Amino acid sequence: MGLADEEAAAKVFHAFYEALDDLIQSKPLTKMESIWLHAAHVSSAHPFGGWARGWDEVWATWQEGAAVFNCYKGHAERSEPIGGIHDLKVSVCGDIAIGTSIYKSTLYMSEGPIALKVNCTNIVQRDQGAWKIIHHHTDQAPPDWQAAIGRMVQRGHS
Amino acid sequence: MPGPESPPGRVGSDAGGFRLSNNAKEFRVEAWGYWTPEVISAFRRLSPVAARKLSALGAFVFDAKELKPQGIDGQEALRELFRMMAALPFTKGSVFAENALARMQLTRLVRDAGLAERVGFE
Numbered sequence: 001m002g003l004a005d006e007e008a009a010a011k012v013f014h015a016f017y018e019a020l021d022d023l024i025q026s027k028p029l030t031k032m033e034s035i036w037l038h039a040a041h042v043s044s045a046h047p048f049g050g051w052a053r054g055w056d057e058v059w060a061t062w063q064e065g066a067a068v069f070n071c072y073k074g075h076a077e078r079s080e081p082i083g084g085i086h087d088l089k090v091s092v093c094g095d096i097a098i099g100t101s102i103y104k105s106t107l108y109m110s111e112g113p114i115a116l117k118v119n120c121t122n123i124v125q126r127d128q129g130a131w132k133i134i135h136h137h138t139d140q141a142p143p144d145w146q147a148a149i150g151r152m153v154q155r156g157h158s
Numbered sequence: 159m160p161g162p163e164s165p166p167g168r169v170g171s172d173a174g175g176f177r178l179s180n181n182a183k184e185f186r187v188e189a190w191g192y193w194t195p196e197v198i199s200a201f202r203r204l205s206p207v208a209a210r211k212l213s214a215l216g217a218f219v220f221d222a223k224e225l226k227p228q229g230i231d232g233q234e235a236l237r238e239l240f241r242m243m244a245a246l247p248f249t250k251g252s253v254f255a256e257n258a259l260a261r262m263q264l265t266r267l268v269r270d271a272g273l274a275e276r277v278g279f280e
Contacts, residue, residue, distance in 0.1 A: 049259030052226065057192045060229040064263050146258055153262045156269065 006090045009097035012124050012131045013088060017103070021081045023062065024069045024107075032062050037125055037132035047118055047141035048149065068149065072158040074108030082107065085120070095126035103138065107148075109158045114148050116141055169204070170197040174226075178208040185212040185248070187239070190224035193232040201235045206242055214247035218277070220264070222255040227263050236264070240271035251277030 012035065019031035036042060038055045045051050046065065052058045075082055083105025091098045099122045106115050123135035140146075152158050168177045174191030185208060193201070212218065228236065243251070251273065255261035261279065268277050 046259065048262075049227065050257045052192075054192075056229060057226060060192065060227050060232075061259060063229065064227040064259055067266060068259075068262050150258070150262060150265070153265050154269070154274075 005092045010090050013099040023066050024082050037134050042134045044136040048146045074158050097124045169200045180208045180211045182213045184217045186219040188221040192226045198235045205239045218248045218251040220253045225260050227259045244272045254280045
């Protein structure tokens with residue numbers, strides 16, 4: 001039961017970052033939308049921006065993230081994922097599981113590649129037998145990374 | 159929701175709302191939080207009326223320091239205002255935004271409205 005729960009939760013944490021990769025690569029947001037519990041107690045904080053609390057706010061940040069990265073074309077010719085998690089540790093406590101990990105990514109901009117390495121915490125809740133994300137928190141990205149993303153949005157292309 | 163306890167010109171709640179102030183010299187929008195459908199509806203109704211009072215010598219100030227990224231309907235309300243501002247004469251436009259993701263959203267909406275050359279981000 002314990003190990004099976006840990007493995008099931010870990011699968012969801014990895015799936016979450018696959019959904020994030022889809023979002024950055026302008027693929028449909030269906031995976032990201034379905035992996036979350038759509039409830040008032042969910043929350044998120046990304047490498048840029050502040051807290052989003054409640055599903056409406058959380059979903060707005062993912063939609064905006066998709067809009068931001070809609071102009072990113074640095075992976076158009078690449079097959080490797082943009083990023084992924086490392087050193088994942090999962091702790092299960094009843095119907096809640098906490099995953100701590102390190103997210104690493106590389107974006108290929110016209111001004112050169114930019115790498116990101118941040119600590120992240122994700123929490124899932126078992127809802128009707130399925131683990132769903134209820135919390136996502138990532139360290140704030142360094143200012144130069146945020147500035148590079150801001151410049152991409154301003155000029156409308158990566 | 160507007161209520162009798164709200165300060166003049168303030169629409170919404172602490173969780174999300176806006177305040178419009180205008181005179182011949184300045185049209186100022188202060189926006190914060192995440193907007194409910196009621197706040198969005200009020201913004202769509204009130205902001206064009208306030209914007210039209212701005213003279214060609216006036217400034218457009220959008221204080222979004224406490225604004226969160228908005229959903230589709232909230233974005234549409236902001237887009238409508240920015241499109242309207244693009245058709246109005248004013249001397250200077252300024253947007254203040256501290257939430258980085260909200261700032262990117264506003265950058266995108268301002269750019270799409272054709273206002274990027276006339277509005278600076280502070």
